[in-house]
Amino acid sequence: MTKALEREGYTPPGVFRLSEDALAVGRAFLEAARKAAPGKDWVVSFDWCHFHGRPPGGAWQDFGEQLSVGGRERHEVPVEALHEVDGFQFTVKVPPEVQRDLAKRLIDTDDDSHCVLK
Numbered sequence: 001m002t003k004a005l006e007r008e009g010y011t012p013p014g015v016f017r018l019s020e021d022a023l024a025v026g027r028a029f030l031e032a033a034r035k036a037a038p039g040k041d042w043v044v045s046f047d048w049c050h051f052h053g054r055p056p057g058g059a060w061q062d063f064g065e066q067l068s069v070g071g072r073e074r075h076e077v078p079v080e081a082l083h084e085v086d087g088f089q090f091t092v093k094v095p096p097e098v099q100r101d102l103a104k105r106l107i108d109t110d111d112d113s114h115c116v117l118k
Contacts, residue, residue: 002080010081011092015099016117018085021109022046025069026090033071041074043082046107046115047093065098067107067115 005012018026026044033042047070051063072091082089092107094117099105106118 002078005078005081008078008081009093009095010078011094011099012080013083016046016083016092016094016105016107018083018090019106019108021113022107022115023085023088025109025113025115027088029069029071030088042071043074043077043089043091045070045072045077045091045093048095048098048117067094067117069115 026046030042030044033040033044047068048065049068050065051068052060053063054060077091081091083092084090098117102117104118108116108118110116
């Protein structure tokens with residue numbers, strides 16, 4: 001792993017595979033980002049995070065650690081961090097200690113179409 005990838009927390013290409021369902025989620029996110037901010041060159045990122053949220057009218061909740069789908073402008077992403085599947089480029093940020101606990105190292109979706117690690 002290069003120092004830039006390590007310093008910025010990127011998981012090198014080849015560590016994770018992307019299921020067809022997760023690929024569809026990523027492509028849909030990219031399409032929505034392009035509509036929301038036309039003219040920007042987006043890269044989808046699958047990032048491990050500790051998520052907190054508040055449903056409309058509800059109290060803040062701690063949802064724990066999970067995979068989020070987001071985007072970064074391409075100029076912010078080191079070229080060596082880019083993964084590619086069927087022409088779709090993306091990045092992954094999953095800490096090594098989380099990677100060690102996974103059997104398949106697969107980014108997939110659950111029954112609610114949320115991206116998950118397996």
